[in-house]
Amino acid sequence: MSYDAIKSDRALCIGYRKGLAGKCNAQVLKCECGATGCRQTYAENCTEQIFDVNYKCVKCGAVGKYEVLNFVNRIGA
Numbered sequence: 001m002s003y004d005a006i007k008s009d010r011a012l013c014i015g016y017r018k019g020l021a022g023k024c025n026a027q028v029l030k031c032e033c034g035a036t037g038c039r040q041t042y043a044e045n046c047t048e049q050i051f052d053v054n055y056k057c058v059k060c061g062a063v064g065k066y067e068v069l070n071f072v073n074r075i076g077a
């Protein structure tokens with residue numbers, strides 16, 4: 001797997017959006033608890049959703065404790 005493939009894999013949500021029958025491809029965020037997923041305006045909008053509209057983690061309940069998984073320098077380092 002190429003570096004670009006890994007990077008895009010990590011940066012875009014692989015979940016599926018309800019009602020759209022397609023890939024989410026939203027920005028992926030990582031919580032301080034280690035969980036990763038996208039943020040959606042509505043609860044349970046995506047199969048891989050982890051943050052709600054208020055940036056609250058659905059796994060651990062922390063609010064705003066996220067980092068953006070995009071242009072991640074440490075991948076491949």
Ligand SMILES: [Zn+2]
Nearest residue numbers: 013024038046
């Ligand atoms: Zn998603």
Ligand SMILES: [Zn+2]
Nearest residue numbers: 031033057060
């Ligand atoms: Zn969390």
